[in-house]
Amino acid sequence: MLYKSTRGKAKYVPSAQAIKNGIAEDGGLYMPESIPSLSIEDIRALCPLSYPERAAKILALFLDDYDKDDLVLDCKAAYSSENFSNGVAPLVFLDDKIRVLELWHGPTCAFKDVALQIMPRLLSRALVMTGEKRRALILVATSGDTGKAALEGYKDVPHTAITVFYPANGVSRAQKAQMITQDGANVNVCAINGNFDDAQTGVKNIFADGELADRLSKKGVFLSSANSINWGRLVPQIIYYISAYCDMIEKDDISLGDTIDICVPTGNFGNILAAYIAKKMGLPVRKLICASNENNVLTDFLQSGTYDKNRIFHNTLSPSMDILISSNLERLISLAAGEEKCSMYMNALSKHGKYTVEPQILELIQKDFEGYYCPEQACLDTIKKCYREHSYLIDTHTAVALYCSDFGKREGTKTLVVSTASPYKFAPAVAKALGLCDKGGDTELFERICELTKVPIPSPLSSVFKKKVRFDEVIDKDSMKDAILRFTESLA
Numbered sequence: 330m331l332y333k334s335t336r337g338k339a340k341y342v343p344s345a346q347a348i349k350n351g352i353a354e355d356g357g358l359y360m361p362e363s364i365p366s367l368s369i370e371d372i373r374a375l376c377p378l379s380y381p382e383r384a385a386k387i388l389a390l391f392l393d394d395y396d397k398d399d400l401v402l403d404c405k406a407a408y409s410s411e412n413f414s415n416g417v418a419p420l421v422f423l424d425d426k427i428r429v430l431e432l433w434h435g436p437t438c439a440f441k442d443v444a445l446q447i448m449p450r451l452l453s454r455a456l457v458m459t460g461e462k463r464r465a466l467i468l469v470a471t472s473g474d475t476g477k478a479a480l481e482g483y484k485d486v487p488h489t490a491i492t493v494f495y496p497a498n499g500v501s502r503a504q505k506a507q508m509i510t511q512d513g514a515n516v517n518v519c520a521i522n523g524n525f526d527d528a529q530t531g532v533k534n535i536f537a538d539g540e541l542a543d544r545l546s547k548k549g550v551f552l553s554s555a556n557s558i559n560w561g562r563l564v565p566q567i568i569y570y571i572s573a574y575c576d577m578i579e580k581d582d583i584s585l586g587d588t589i590d591i592c593v594p595t596g597n598f599g600n601i602l603a604a605y606i607a608k609k610m611g612l613p614v615r616k617l618i619c620a621s622n623e624n625n626v627l628t629d630f631l632q633s634g635t636y637d638k639n640r641i642f643h644n645t646l647s648p649s650m651d652i653l654i655s656s657n658l659e660r661l662i663s664l665a666a667g668e669e670k671c672s673m674y675m676n677a678l679s680k681h682g683k684y685t686v687e688p689q690i691l692e693l694i695q696k697d698f699e700g701y702y703c704p705e706q707a708c709l710d711t712i713k714k715c716y717r718e719h720s721y722l723i724d725t726h727t728a729v730a731l732y733c734s735d736f737g738k739r740e741g742t743k744t745l746v747v748s749t750a751s752p753y754k755f756a757p758a759v760a761k762a763l764g765l766c767d768k769g770g771d772t773e774l775f776e777r778i779c780e781l782t783k784v785p786i787p788s789p790l791s792s793v794f795k796k797k798v799r800f801d802e803v804i805d806k807d808s809m810k811d812a813i814l815r816f817t818e819s820l821a
């Protein structure tokens with residue numbers, strides 16, 4: 330199977346090359362030329378298997394240039410019980426309709442671990458498969474969750490190294506502590522005097538710097554990225570939707586062939602796009618519910634057909650979804666409208682910050698998607714109500730999804746609500762929602778929440794404030810390039 334660009338003007342490449350390239354040469358995103366199908370019998374056959382076994386089988390459908398046994402090894406290592414001590418994607422039955430899919434039991438307590446524990450292994454093999462002799466240096470600009478998950482994923486992976494830039498005053502205390510105490514011989518973390526946009530712009534400039542690329546290449550290094558425009562990060566996310574459906578069958582919650590709804594708290598549209606691909610493969614899904622916070626650009630798009638990023642940016646209680654350009658929407662547009670129109674819309678987006686799809690394209694998209702958004706107060710109220718009614722504690726991102734799932738509800742259809750972070754990762758907002766005092770350090774907040782709810786504090790978070798600080802450097806935003814050169818020297 331080959332991969333093509335959403336904009337239709339790039340060479341078709343095998344999956345290893347798509348994962349190595351990250352982005353296609355016409356500026357589009359890679360998509361499989363056809364989506365493999367999954368019959369009801371295929372789903373039945375996956376049911377008795379473990380998560381890593383299901384993962385290897387599903388990955389093999391998309392990554393057919395990889396050796397099947399290698400995929401089995403990588404899935405076993407990535408999804409081991411050391412990495413995911415409570416299971417990779419356990420289901421919680423909230424009431425007679427809602428099933429919560431908890432995706433935050435990995436090393437950094439957010440759902441990005443599920444993809445970032447395996448993606449580095451896929452890249453590492455891609456380098457060997459494409460005859461690449463240089464080392465891949467992963468550059469990440471982060472507002473919090475991605476940086477730490479990428480560090481944990483790439484630490485000590487052969488043929489790779491990673492540098493993460495974060496805004497010195499723009500991440501939560503827990504997120505900062507997680508990053509500056511990172512272990513591993515091939516990792517580097519730098520705080521930037523500036524905001525997230527400065528870090529992001531700096532990284533983009535570095536990717537576009539041909540002179541730097543030449544200098545790095547002479548030292549045996551090339552630059553690569555780890556965000557969800559890379560197919561290697563998207564494909565592992567398809568697995569847990571199929572796996573959750575299997576688990577619902579195994580638990581006699583549904584019968585094989587019954588349709589379910591899936592509700593996903595959405596920012597960059599990566600996670601929900603993976604659910605859409607699972608549906609396209611043949612997973613019996615009725616509707617995908619796209620849940621947004623007050624940055625509701627996707628809600629408006631799904632209701633009106635106009636995507637317009639020219640609006641006020643809100644800093645919300647669910648910061649990992651504070652985003653106005655949802656990159657992965659391009660993959661849906663390309664599937665629905667074709668590559669030529671997709672290319673046209675994306676040009677309009679970069680020129681004018683907006684585009685409107687034709688009515689028949691919107692109609693097609695609305696067959697599969699509904700969009701709703703959750704205001705800030707409703708987010709806090711949902712955390713409180715969920716805890717009061719079900720003694721179940723959720724974080725702010727999951728609360729956005731749970732709130733939105735209510736609008737899309739249909740008689741008799743069960744809804745899978747995706748839970749993307751541990752409630753302890755956003756402790757100040759969760760404490761506030763529960764009516765607890767939200768003053769003091771995170772360790773105190775953890776204890777206060779734990780005392781009330783008896784929900785155990787995940788060990789990666791309880792220990793993080795006691796770990797030794799390795800990276801206390803704060804650099805000017807104009808010296809990011811020097812930081813990379815210095816780090817590259819130290820690797821040799």
Ligand SMILES: *Cc1c(COP(=O)(O)O)cnc(C)c1O
Pocket residue numbers: 439440441474475557594595596597598599600601649650726749750
């Ligand atoms: C990244 C993230 C999201 C958004 O996921 P997308 O794939 O960008 O839509 C939601 N919740 C949490 C906790 C995240 O870290």
